Amino acid sequence: MHRLANPTRFLRLCNMVKPWAMAITLLCLATGLYFSLFKSPPDYQQSDTVRIMYVHVPAAWMAMFCYSAMALSSAAALIWGHLVAQLIAKATAPIGASFTFLALITGSLWGKPMWGTWWVWDARLTSVLILFFLYLGFIVLHDAFDDTSRGARAASILAVVGAVNVPIIKFSVDWWNTLHQPASVVKLDGPAIHSSMLVPLLLMACGYTGFYLWMLIVRMRAEFNSNKIRAIRIRQANR
Amino acid sequence: MKRKNKRLSMISAAFLAICAAMALILAAFEDNIVFFYSPTEIINNELQANQRLRLGGLVEEGSVQRATGSPIITFNVTDLITTVPITFKGILPDLFREGQGIVAEGNFRGGKFFATEVLAKHDENYMPKEIAEALKKSGKWKGAENALPQTK
Amino acid sequence: MSQLFTFLDMSGYGNFIWPAFGISAIILLGILVHSQRFLKRTEKELETLNNQVNTSDIA
The missing domain is CATH 2.40.50.140 (Nucleic acid-binding proteins)
Structure with a gap:
């Protein structure tokens, strides 16, 4: 892990991974959309609204995955002071926030016809809303200080503290009774989704993961550039 | 290196303390979260x-x-x-x-x-109509008896 | 034509399903555009800054 803390080595890895991430994203999203909209059957209870699952569930998974990535790299940045780790967290935040927003909106569009309401304050929905605010807090804190390293440290601490929310989201549907149904795919006795519906779900999830990687790589390059720009500006000012 | 190890253990300890505090808070407010x-x-x-x-x-x-x-x-x-x-x-x-x-x-x-x-x-089971009917016919149905396929 | 209609109608739930797919597409494309622009902007700025530094060093 520490080998990758070298920016040059990290960017070289990025260049290697980028075409693969792009290919996986485009391939999985194209086939995933085809299966979600055309090939997969309507659900026996929920009819065609089950198709919303194929954009809602991967977005929710990515919301939690991105937060975990952000919290872990924030912790690494706090402990070892690696610039790469700090920038991974910074580059992940807006992507994760977008996925969380998507999970909330598509969930609402699914809840209205099936549950009969756009929103309820149950444990699952509320904890995901808190996740969204944690992302926003991270982004705001990062820019809140004139001294960028202080902003980065404050945001990293928030990310690590907020990580308690991730298991709460995951297990909220088991620990408390909620309107939201329990997990279907990640459970001990195997998925409760028929294979004809699991295929588009997993394809879309692959596509979303590839998309995150791709966007992370683009944003990492941009973050490294702005870091260099800042360094040059400071040097110019001190001259 | 020593300072970094100290920081690692400090952050881990702080995180565990936050988890414990959160667990206590959630347990105390259980009636409100239900x-x-x-x-x-x-x-x-x-x-x-x-x-x-x-x-x-x-x-x-x-x-x-x-x-x-x-x-x-x-x-x-x-x-x-x-x-x-x-x-x-x-x-x-x-x-x-x-x-x-x-x-x-x-x-x-x-x-x-x-x-x-x-x-x-709704529950966590998702399947096509045909599969649900086949499950009922074969007596392997575990869900509610009357939850018939939607006829909309 | 009627086949297209039944597809778009989604057994009466089109009003919920299409917006869900639509907003997902918009947000994902938004991230893509924003990230690419961010990269292009920093690349350009870095280039002009590097040129400035080089010319000032020569002078």
Whole structure:
């Protein structure tokens, strides 16, 4: 892990991974959309609204995955002071926030016809809303200080503290009774989704993961550039 | 290197402390986090009159009644131990049917629940109509008996 | 034509399903555009800054 803390080595890895991430994203999203909209059957209870699952569930998974990535790299940045780790967290935040927003909106569009309401304050929905605010807090804190390293440290601490929310989201549907149904795919006795519906779900999830990687790589390059720009500006000012 | 190890253990310890604090807070507020009560809990708990609360359970088979020419719907909600009759006037969600889970909001008076809102709860099983019918035919069906495929 | 209609109608739930897919597409494309622009902007700025530094060093 520490080998990758070298920016040059990290960017070289990025260049290697980028075409693969792009290919996986485009391939999985194209086939995933085809299966979600055309090939997969309507659900026996929920009819065609089950198709919303194929954009809602991967977005929710990515919301939690991105937060975990952000919290872990924030912790690494706090402990070892690696610039790469700090920038991974910074580059992940807006992507994760977008996925969380998507999970909330598509969930609402699914809840209205099936549950009969756009929103309820149950444990699952509320904890995901808190996740969204944690992302926003991270982004705001990062820019809140004139001294960028202080902003980065404050945001990293928030990310690590907020990580308690991730298991709460995951297990909220088991620990408390909620309107939201329990997990279907990640459970001990195997998925409760028929294979004809699991295929588009997993394809879309692959596509979303590839998309995150791709966007992370683009944003990492941009973050490294702005870091260099800042360094040059400071040097110019001190001259 | 020593300083970094110290930082690692400090951050881990702080994180564990936050987790523990969070667990205690959540345990203390458990009653507020619970989204609905089961019929048994509602019958056994002493409730204040006109207290708004949510009741969740399965719609009992064959209990749904609509008086002709009236928007009032009555049905029973059960947790398979206790059954509570519900009166509701309004629009039911599409997923509402006998044998399905619902959550009703309203108040509990004189052994009856008067709902102002009824929400449908669905389970974590997803399958095509044909598979559901085949499962029922082969007797491997584990879900509610009357949760028939939607005919919309 | 009627086949297209039944597809778009999604057994009456088109009003919920299409917006869900639509907003997902918009947000994902939004991230893509924002990230690419961010990269292009920093690349350009870095280039002009590097040129400035080089010319000032010569002078």
